[in-house]
Amino acid sequence: MYAYDELDRTLINERVSEFRDQVKRRLSGELTEDEFKILRLQNGVYLQLHAYMFRVAIPYGTLSSKQLRRLAHVARRYDRGYGHFTTRQNIQFNWIKLAELPDALADLAEVGIHAMQTSGNNMRNVTSDQWAGVAPGEIEDPRIWSELIRQHTTLHPEFSFLPRKFKIAITAAEHDRAAIKIHDIGLRLHKNADGETGFEVLVGGGLGRTPFIAKTIKPFVPGRDILSYIEAILRVYNQYGRRDNIYKARIKILVHELGIEKFAKEVEEEWKAMGDVGLTLDHAAIEEVRSRFSYPAYEKLPHMPDELKQAAHDKLFERWRKNSVSPHKVQGYSIVTLSLKPVGGPPGDATAEQMDAVADLADKYSFGEIRVGHEQNLALPHVAKRDLPALFKALDRLGLATPNVNLVTDIIACPGLDYCSLANARSIPIAQELTRRFANHDTADLIGRLHINISGCINACGHHHVGHIGILGVEKNGEEFYQITIGGRADENAQLGTLIGPAVPYAEVADVIEDIVEAYLALRDRPEELFVDTVKRLGVEPIRERVYATR
Amino acid sequence: MTSPLEQKKIRITGPSVVTANRTWDGAVVYRTAKHGWSTELSDSAIVTTSDEARALLAEATADDLGAVGPYIAPVELKDGGKVKPGNLREHIRAKGVTIDLQVPA
Numbered sequence: 001m002y003a004y005d006e007l008d009r010t011l012i013n014e015r016v017s018e019f020r021d022q023v024k025r026r027l028s029g030e031l032t033e034d035e036f037k038i039l040r041l042q043n044g045v046y047l048q049l050h051a052y053m054f055r056v057a058i059p060y061g062t063l064s065s066k067q068l069r070r071l072a073h074v075a076r077r078y079d080r081g082y083g084h085f086t087t088r089q090n091i092q093f094n095w096i097k098l099a100e101l102p103d104a105l106a107d108l109a110e111v112g113i114h115a116m117q118t119s120g121n122n123m124r125n126v127t128s129d130q131w132a133g134v135a136p137g138e139i140e141d142p143r144i145w146s147e148l149i150r151q152h153t154t155l156h157p158e159f160s161f162l163p164r165k166f167k168i169a170i171t172a173a174e175h176d177r178a179a180i181k182i183h184d185i186g187l188r189l190h191k192n193a194d195g196e197t198g199f200e201v202l203v204g205g206g207l208g209r210t211p212f213i214a215k216t217i218k219p220f221v222p223g224r225d226i227l228s229y230i231e232a233i234l235r236v237y238n239q240y241g242r243r244d245n246i247y248k249a250r251i252k253i254l255v256h257e258l259g260i261e262k263f264a265k266e267v268e269e270e271w272k273a274m275g276d277v278g279l280t281l282d283h284a285a286i287e288e289v290r291s292r293f294s295y296p297a298y299e300k301l302p303h304m305p306d307e308l309k310q311a312a313h314d315k316l317f318e319r320w321r322k323n324s325v326s327p328h329k330v331q332g333y334s335i336v337t338l339s340l341k342p343v344g345g346p347p348g349d350a351t352a353e354q355m356d357a358v359a360d361l362a363d364k365y366s367f368g369e370i371r372v373g374h375e376q377n378l379a380l381p382h383v384a385k386r387d388l389p390a391l392f393k394a395l396d397r398l399g400l401a402t403p404n405v406n407l408v409t410d411i412i413a414c415p416g417l418d419y420c421s422l423a424n425a426r427s428i429p430i431a432q433e434l435t436r437r438f439a440n441h442d443t444a445d446l447i448g449r450l451h452i453n454i455s456g457c458i459n460a461c462g463h464h465h466v467g468h469i470g471i472l473g474v475e476k477n478g479e480e481f482y483q484i485t486i487g488g489r490a491d492e493n494a495q496l497g498t499l500i501g502p503a504v505p506y507a508e509v510a511d512v513i514e515d516i517v518e519a520y521l522a523l524r525d526r527p528e529e530l531f532v533d534t535v536k537r538l539g540v541e542p543i544r545e546r547v548y549a550t551r
Numbered sequence: 552m553t554s555p556l557e558q559k560k561i562r563i564t565g566p567s568v569v570t571a572n573r574t575w576d577g578a579v580v581y582r583t584a585k586h587g588w589s590t591e592l593s594d595s596a597i598v599t600t601s602d603e604a605r606a607l608l609a610e611a612t613a614d615d616l617g618a619v620g621p622y623i624a625p626v627e628l629k630d631g632g633k634v635k636p637g638n639l640r641e642h643i644r645a646k647g648v649t650i651d652l653q654v655p656a
Contacts, residue, residue, distance in 0.1 A: 027574065033619045047577060049640070051578065052577040082652065098574065098575055099575045349652070418643060418649055428648075428650050432650060432651075478639075
C-alpha cells in the first residue's frame with residue numbers, strides 16, 4: 001500500500017472544497033452547464049442516460065480494505081447499492097445526484113480517494129499490473145514508477161489541457177497484464193546489459209474508431225530520466241497534436257501521420273533540447289516514494305501446507321484453485337483473483353455488500369489489500385496457501401468464486417446502451433446471455449483461455465479490438481447489430497482482431513459466438529492450442545466458412 | 552440508437568418530445584406544455600412539425616438551470632393518447648436498464 005503524505009491529503013481536501021463551491025454555483029445558476037462541464041469532468045463526473053456518472057480513481061488498481069469499505073459506503077448512501085469496476089482499474093457509480101457529489105467526494109477524501117484525472121483531456125490515472133509487487137519474476141514493483149508519474153502529472157498545467165485524453169500503463173512482468181500496447185504511452189520496465197533499471201517506451205497505442213498498437217520509440221530510458229522523457233513526448237504531442245478534430249486528436253493519430261521514426265526523432269530532439277529541467281529523478285527521490293509503499297510481513301510458510309492437501313479432494317475447490325489462484329513471489333503465498341463475472345451477472349459490477357465482505361476477507365487473509373485488474377475482476381494479492389480452502393468457502397457464499405478467470409465467460413464489457421449516452425447498442429445483456437450459454441464450467445475448461453470483449457460503440461471502452469473474440473455494437477436503421485472480430489489480443493503480443501463477417505442482429509450474437517467456438521474446437525491442432533493461436537495459425541477464413549456458411 | 556449529439560440536424564418525421572436530464576440529480580425529464588419539466592413521458596409536450604420541435608427545443612435550452620443537454624426524441628402515440636418512447640435508447644431512459652442488476656433497485 002502507498003501511504004499519502006500531508007501534501008497529498010491537503011491537495012485532495014482542497015479539491016473537495018473547490019468542487020463543492022463549483023457545484024453550489026452551478027445549482028444557483030451562477031455557472032451555466034457550458035461553464036460547469038469542464039469543471040465536473042475534471043472531477044470524474046459525466047452525464048449519462050439516466051443520471052450523472054461518477055468515476056473514482058483507483059491508482060494502479062491498489063485499494064486498502066478501508067478504502068473499499070468507503071466505496072461500498074458511497075454505493076449504498078449516494079448510489080443504488082453497487083458500483084462498476086472499469087477497464088482502467090477505476091470504479092464508476094451510475095446514479096449519483098449532482099447535489100450530493102461534494103459529500104460523496106468528501107467521504108472518499110477521508111480515506112485518500114479522489115476522482116481527479118479520471119475524465120477530461122488530461123493525463124489520466126496511471127494504470128499497472130494488478131499483480132504488481134507480488135508477481136514472480138517481476139523486475140521490480142511498477143507502482144513505484146506509476147506513483148512517481150502520478151505525482152508529477154497530477155494537476156500539472158502542461159498536462160491538464162491536452163488535445164485529448166492521455167493514458168499511460170506500466171508493466172514490469174514478462175507477461176503484460178496491463179495492456180500497455182493499447183495505451184498512449186506504454187512503459188515496460190526492464191534492465192539493460194549493465195543491470196540498470198529503465199523502460200522500453202512505446203507510444204501511439206489506442207483503440208476507439210482508429211485503433212493502433214503502440215510502437216517502441218526508445219528501447220531503454222533509464223528510470224531516473226522517465227519523467228523528462230514523458231515530458232518530451234507530451235511536448236511533441238502538444239505542439240503537433242490536432243486540436244481541430246476530436247477524432248484525430250489522440251497521439252496515436254499523430255504517431256501514425258508522422259511515422260514512428262519521425263515521431264521518435266522529434267521526441268529525442270525535444271528531450272535533448274530540454275536539457276536539465278529539474279526532472280531527473282535522483283536516488284533519494286525514487287527511494288522516498290519506494291519507502292511509502294508498505295509490504296506485508298510475510299511468514300515463512302511451507303510450499304504445500306496440510307490444509308491444501310486436505311482440500312484437494314474437494315472438486316469444487318480444486319477447480320477454483322486451478323482457475324483463480326496464481327503463484328506468488330513469496331513461498332507459501334498465492335494471488336487470488338475474485339471473479340466479478342458470475343453467470344448471468346453484469347461484468348465488473350459489485351454490490352456494496354460484496355465490497356464490504358471483500359474488505360473483511362482482505363483484512364483476514366490478504367493483509368488488508370485488494371487489487372483491481374483491467375479485466376474488471378478483483379484480486380487479493382497476499383493470501384497464505386493454508387487459508388485458500390477457507391477463503392474459497394467465503395467467496396463462494398458471496399458469489400465471487402466463479403471459476404472462470406480467463407475463460408469464455410470472463411467477459412470484458414462496457415456499460416453500453418443501458419447506461420452510456422454515447423452507446424449505439426447494449427453490451428451487458430449480450431455478455432449475460434453468453435455467460436448463460438457457456439455456464440457449464442467443464443465446457444469452459446475444455447475451450448480454454450478465451451477472452452471475449454464487448455463494446456457498445458466505436459469508442460471501444462470494452463476493448464473489443466483486442467478481444468480474442470471482439471463484439472462491437474452498431475446501429476442499423478434503428479436496430480442493434482454487432483460486428484464480430486477474432487484474433488485480437490491485449491498482451492505482450494498485442495494485435496487487433498479481424499472482422500469475421502457481416503454484422504449480426506442482437507438476437508443472433510450468442511448463436512454466432514457459439515458457432516465460432518465450435519469451429520475453433522473442431523479446427524484446433526490439439527487441446528492445448530488456444531483459440532487465439534488457432535486463429536493465428538489458420539487465419540480467419542476457415543472459421544468464417546464454418547460460421548457463415550449457413551447464414 | 553442515434554446519439555442526440557448526432558441528431559441536432561435531423562428534421563422530425565413524426566411525433567416528438569424534448570427530453571433532457573434534470574440538473575440537480577441527472578434524472579430523465581421531459582419538457583411540458585406548461586414550460587416546465589416532468590419525469591413522466593405522459594406529461595410531455597408533443598410536437599409534430601420541425602418548426603414546433605425547434606421552438607420547444609429552444610425554450611428548453613434556455614432553461615439551463617432546470618435541465619441539461621435537451622434534445623428532440625421520437626415518440627409513438629398509441630390508442631387512447633398513450634405516449635411511448637420511439638426507440639430503444641428512449642425506452643431505456645424512460646423505463647430503466649434492460650438487465651437484471653442482481654441488486655435491490
